[in-house]
Amino acid sequence: xxxxxxxxxxxVAEPGRPSLFSYxxxxxxxxxxxxxxxxTGLSAGTELTFVNxxxxxxxxxxxxxxxxxxxxxxxxxYPVEVMGYMEVGRVTETCTPTVRRGDLVAxxxxxxxxxxxxxxxxxVTTLPPSLDPLLGIYVAQMGPICANALLHAAAExxxxxxxxGSEVRLGDGVRDRRILVTGGGVVGLLTGxxxxxxxxAEVALADPDPSRLAAAEGLGLIPIExxxxxxxxxxxxxxxxxxxxxxxxxxxxxxxxxxxxxxxAMRALRPQGTVIDLxxxxxxxxxxxxxxxxxxxxxxxxxxQIGRVPRGVRxxxxxxxxxxxxxxxxxxxxxxxxxxxxxxxxxxxxxPQLIVDLASRRRSTIQTVFAVPQxx
Numbered sequence: 091x092x093x094x095x096x097x098x099x100x101x102v103a104e105p106g107r108p109s110l111f112s113y114x115x116x117x118x119x120x121x122x123x124x125x126x127x128x129x130t131g132l133s134a135g136t137e138l139t140f141v142n143x144x145x146x147x148x149x150x151x152x153x154x155x156x157x158x159x160x161x162x163x164x165x166x167x168y169p170v171e172v173m174g175y176m177e178v179g180r181v182t183e184t185c186t187p188t189v190r191r192g193d194l195v196a197x198x199x200x201x202x203x204x205x206x207x208x209x210x211x212x213x214v215t216t217l218p219p220s221l222d223p224l225l226g227i228y229v230a231q232m233g234p235i236c237a238n239a240l241l242h243a244a245a246e247x248x249x250x251x252x253x254x255g256s257e258v259r260l261g262d263g264v265r266d267r268r269i270l271v272t273g274g275g276v277v278g279l280l281t282g283x284x285x286x287x288x289x290x291a292e293v294a295l296a297d298p299d300p301s302r303l304a305a306a307e308g309l310g311l312i313p314i315e316x317x318x319x320x321x322x323x324x325x326x327x328x329x330x331x332x333x334x335x336x337x338x339x340x341x342x343x344x345x346x347x348x349x350x351x352x353x354x355a356m357r358a359l360r361p362q363g364t365v366i367d368l369x370x371x372x373x374x375x376x377x378x379x380x381x382x383x384x385x386x387x388x389x390x391x392x393x394x395q396i397g398r399v400p401r402g403v404r405x406x407x408x409x410x411x412x413x414x415x416x417x418x419x420x421x422x423x424x425x426x427x428x429x430x431x432x433x434x435x436x437x438x439x440x441x442p443q444l445i446v447d448l449a450s451r452r453r454s455t456i457q458t459v460f461a462v463p464q465x466x
Contacts (some may be wrong), residue, residue, distance in 0.1 A: 092117040092118070092124070092183050094114050094115060094116055094117065095114070095115055095204065096112050096113070096114055096115070097112065097113055097114075097115045097202050097203055097204050097205070098110055098111070098202070098203045098438070099111045099171055099172045099200065099201055099202045099203075100130075100173065100174070100201035100438070100441045100442065100460070101140075101169060101171040101172050101173050101201070102140045102141055102168065102169065102170045102173070103168065103169045104168045104169065105141070105142065105143040105168070106141060106143075106446075106449070108141055108441065108442040108446060109169070110441070110442060111169070111171045111172075113171075115204070115205075115206060116206070117183070117206075118183055118185050118206045118207075119206075120185050121186050121208060121209070121210060122185055122186060122206050122207060122208050122209075123181050123183060123186055123188070123189050123206070123207055124181070124182050124183040124184075124204065124205070124206050124207070125179025125180060125181055125182065125195065125197070125204055125205055126179060126180050126182050126203070126204045126462070126465070127177055127178070127179045127203050127204055127205070127438075127462045128178045128179060128180055128194070128223060128224075128461070128462060128464075129177070129178045129223065129224050129226070129227055129459050129460065129461055129462070130174055130176060130177045130178070130200075130201045130202075130227065130438070130459070130460045131174070131176030131177075131227035131228070131232065131457065131459050131460075132174065132176075132441075132444075132445070132455075132458040132459070133174065133176060133232070133276075134448055135277075135347055135370055136173075136370060137173045137174065137445070138445070138448060138449055139370070139372060140173055141445060141446075142449060146159055146372075147165040148164050148165075148166055148167070148168075149164055150162070150164060150165070151163050151164060152165050172200035172201060172202060173200060173201055174200040174201040175198040175200065175230070175231045175232075176198070176228065176230065176231055176232055177196070177197050177198065177199055177200070177201075177202075177205075177227065177230070178194060178195070178196055178197075178217070178223055178224070178226035178227055179194070179195055179197060179199075179204070179205065180192065180193070180194055180195075181193045181194075181195060182204075186209060188209040189209070189214060189216060193216050194216070194217045194223050195207075195214050195215060195216055195217065195226075196214075196217055196226040196227070196229035196230045196413075197212065197214060197215075197230050198212070198231045201438075201441065201460065203438065213230070213409055213410060213413065215230060215413055215417075217229065218417070218421075220421065221420060221424060222424055222428055224432065224435070225420050225424050225427060225428060225432075227459060228280070228416060228420065228427075229416055229417060230413070231396060232276060232280065233280065233412070233413070233415075233417075233419065233420070234396055234409055234412035234413055234415075234416055235277065235368065235395070235396045236277060236280040236281040236368075237260060237284060237412040237415045237416055237419075238394050238396055238399060238412055239281050239284075239343055239366050239394045240260050240261065240263060240264060240281070240284050240285060240288060241258070241260055241394075241399055241400060241403065241407060241412070242263075242366050242392050242394035242400055243262075243263025243264060243341050243343075243364065243392075244258050244259065244260060244261065244262035244263035244264075244403075245258055245263070245400035245401075245403055246263060246364050246366075246390065246392055246400075247262060247263045247364075248262055248263075248402070258400075258402070258403045260284075260288055260415055261288030261289050263341060263364075264285045264288055264289065264290040264341060265288060265289035266289060266291050267290055267291055267340035267341060268290070268291055268292050268294075268326075268330045268339050269282070269290045269293045269339060269340065269341050269342075269343065270293075270294050270295075270296065270314075270322070270339040270342045270343070270355070270358050271285070271293065271294070271295040271296070271311070271342070271343045271345060272295075272296050272297075272316075272322065272342060272343070272344050272345060272346050272351045272352075272354060272355050272358075273295075273296075273297060273345035273346030273347075273351060273369070274295055274296075274297030274299060274302030274303060274306055274456075275345060275346070276431060276456060277345045277368050278295060278297070278302075278345035279295070279305055279306060279311075279430075279431050279456070280427070280431070281343045281345060281368065282295050282306065282309065282311045282343070283310075283311070283419065283423060283426075284419060285343070286309070286310055287422065287423065292312060292330075293310075293311045294311065294312040294313075294314050294325070294326070294339075295311045295312070295313060295314065296314040296315075296316040296321075296322040296325075296354070297314075297315075297316055297346075298317050300315075301433075301454065301456070302456060303315060305431060305433075305456055308426060308429065308430035309423075309427075309430055309431075316354070319350075319354075322354050322358055323338070323354055323357035323358040326338050326339045326358040326359075327358070332360060335361075336360055336361060337360060338358055338360035338361075338363065339358050339360065339363060340359075340360060340363055341359075341363060341365075341366065342355040342356075342358055342359055342363070342364075342366070343365075343366050343368065344365050344366065344367045344368065344369050345368045345369055346369055347369040347370045347371050347372060348369070348371070349371060349373070349375040349376070349377055349378040350377045351369065352365065352367065352369065352371075352378060352391075353377050353378055353379065355367075356382075356383045356384050356387075356389055356391075359387065359389055360387075361387045361388060361389075362387065362388045362389070362390075363387070363389055363390070364390040364391075364392060365389065365390065365391045365392065366392050366394050367391055367392065367393045367394065368393075368394055368395070396409070396412075431456055431457050432456075432459060433455045433456045433457055433458070434455045434457070434459070435458075435459045435461055436458065436459075436460060436461070437460070437461060437463065438460045438461065438462045438463070
């Protein structure tokens with residue numbers, strides 16, 4: 091039996107103050123295993139909501155049965171001692187045949203320097219030796235989020251075809267189509283790469299940030315400089331023509347947490363097109379004019395989040411299959427992702443200061459990865 095140990099975590103002590111915390115962890119029990127974290131990825135869009143105090147869980151409680159937020163007692167309060175969901179750990183002790191000592195595994199347990207895992211309670215993915223271990227941060231959660239966006243597009247389109255009784259494939263909603271991605275963060279870049287890898291005719295990505303546009307171009311996507319209110323939708327309507335009064339993108343993946351971006355996504359679509367929405371909105375919607383393109387062009391907005399796959403495919407698709415699709419994407423294109431998406435690798439202890447810099451806009455990154463120094 092191993093000894094107890096101190097685990098350090100990265101969270102937020104109070105609004106505007108990211109901080110490191112610690113707790114004492116018990117040894118793994120029967121059926122469990124212990125990991126030392128190698129890498130943990132920052133999901134800036136989500137985690138900055140805790141720093142800025144805008145996360146809905148800080149102001150209301152989530153009723154899982156009814157699927158609504160209720161005013162009153164908040165689901166979370168400060169300090170938020172652990173954030174994050176993109177981890178790679180090395181197995182150091184194991185009391186289960188599920189993993190072996192020395193395995194590298196992808197999991198979702200937050201910014202911790204280590205953790206005890208019960209594989210009966212979560213999905214554990216052993217990373218193949220051929221994969222850059224750092225890219226394992228995408229396997230448990232972020233990659234499946236993006237794959238699930240394509241799955242929603244596929245399910246949305248599936249019933250329109252003669253072979254509707256066949257199994258839905260991940261590329262069914264993008265193959266041979268013109269695709270727009272709004273937002274060049276990690277979600278947008280990986281979703282665009284998924285669409286390209288699954289046979290889209292063209293994939294364009296719109297963002298105002300030159301560094302994100304360069305990353306998009308590096309992944310083989312068409313960069314659109316979204317530097318004016320009409321730049322993106324005018325590009326789509328002029329470049330993608332299907333016939334008279336039928337111009338624009340076939341599908342838009344909306345990956346930017348601003349309602350103005352959702353409005354742009356709708357304006358960029360051809361009639362009866364679909365927005366697959368992955369964004370996390372934190373404010374109101376003063377510029378979301380549902381009486382305009384949404385109404386007149388008969389558009390569809392479909393929210394795609396990793397908590398569920400589309401209803402019609404639950405028998406054949408689940409989180410494990412989305413993880414497998416992520417591993418396939420990284421196997422084929424991991425070098426490009428490492429080169430163009432991962433912009434910063436910093437020491438775990440430097441996490442609070444980096445997050446402060448991001449929140450204050452003194453620093454800009456695409457994907458930050460916290461590397462955990464290993465015990466000697």
